[in-house]
Amino acid sequence: MTITLTQALVEEKYRRYHQRINEALSGCFSAESPVTLYAPARYILEGKGKRIRPFLTLLAAEAVCGSPEDALNAALAVEILHNFTLMHDDIMDEADLRHGRPTVHKHWNTNAAILSGDMMIAYAYDLALKSKTERHRELIHILNHANITICEGQALDMELEEKKNASIADYLDMIAKKTGRLISAALEAGGVAGNATQEQLQALVTFGEKIGRAFQIQDDYLDIMAGDGKSGKIPGGDVIKGKKTYLLLRSIELTSGDDHQLLVSIIDNNGIGAERVNEVREIFERCGVLDETRELIKRETEDALAAIKPLPFAEGREYLKGFAGILVKRDF
Structure with missing residues (x-):
């Protein structure tokens, strides 16, 4: 069976499910006491x-x-686990704002954020155990594996910050664990809840891994290219901070002479002045890394879409494909 979906249909479904997820999340953490345990969890979900x-x-x-x-x-469990990681990431990054609001550790304090985040992990597992499936053991394993892998990714990210000779392989391993695993785990958990076969689960995991990689590399691309502010970031913020992204690491491989020396200096000096962002963007353009990155995103997306062709229900499968297309073509 073939179903053709327009972007408008995919976006409409996303809005409906987004509202349903938010309504369900609003019923979580309803306990009023202790205030400094449950209020921060409600706050980050809002x-x-x-x-x-x-x-x-x-x-x-x-x-x-x-x-x-x-x-x-299972979906709520995944989202709560995701928000726990955000809460603790904000502490580690000493971030003041998230989505334009004070971060949890700024609104309350660091100890409250740590404790509330710890509670959210247990709450996520409890939700998974309430799923309408007999495969609870698999669901808990998925969440545990995702949690451990995200921690590995965060540790690799910290190590990458200090590593002067970082490779693209180092970077891809880090994003696969820090960003990609929870995306593939979200799909895997949905498959288990839907009583998928092992072959179907592997298809969903592969889809998630490929889309997760494309999503993060697209994020790197948008950082340097979304000069109109739609990305919600300072244009070139990654370069200014000296962050080791796919574009920077690959362009170091592709360049020589003055261009190469300037790019290496971004890593050696832990960043570069905002006034030189356009200069770096021009180097990216000259060396071909922008075209190469767009091609990589396209290739990863095509591989992801191919992976889920065997899934049995056309509507869900086609919505997965449609949403994947939106994610890697986004300008936000």
């Missing part, structure tokens, strides 16, 4: 999260069994 991961969980279930109904608790 932020302007895109709910990409729980949306993928629901679509994955729909693609393997035809309905997302039994996957809602």
Whole structure:
């Protein structure tokens, strides 16, 4: 069966599921005491999260069994686990704002953010155990594996900051663990909730890995290219901070002479002045890394779409494909 979906249809479904996920999340952490334990958890969930991961969980279930109904608790568990990682990341990054609001550790304090985040992990597992499936052991394993892998990714990111001779392989390993694993875990959890076969689960995991990589590399690309502010970042913020991204590491491989020396200096000096961002962008253009990056994003996306062709329910499968297309063509 072939279904043709327009971007408008995919976006409409996303809006409907986004609202449903937010309504369900609003019922979490309803206890009033201790205030400094539950209020921070409610606060971070009230932020302007895109709910990409729980949306993928629901679509994955729909693609393997035809309905997302039994996957809602698994989707909520994934989103709460994601927000726990954000809460603790903000502490480690000493971030003041998230989505335009004070971060949890700024609104309360660091100890409250740590404790509330720890509680959120247990709450996520409890939600997974309430899922309408007999495969709870698999769900908990998925969440545990994702949590451990994200921590590995965060540790690799910290090590990468100090590593002067970082390679693209180092970077790709880091993003696969820090960003990609929770995306693939969200899809895997939806598959389990929908009673997927092992072959179907592997298809969903492969899809998630490929889309996760494309998503992060696209994020790197938008940082330097989205000069109109749609990305929500300072244009070239990664370069200014000296962050080792795919574009920077690959362009160092592709350049020589003065261009090469300037790019290496970004790493050696832990960043560069904002007034030189345009100069760096021009080097990226000259050496061909921008074209190469767009081609890599396209290739990863095509591989992701190919991976889920065997999934049995056309509607869920096609919505997964449609949403993947939106993610890697976004300008936000």
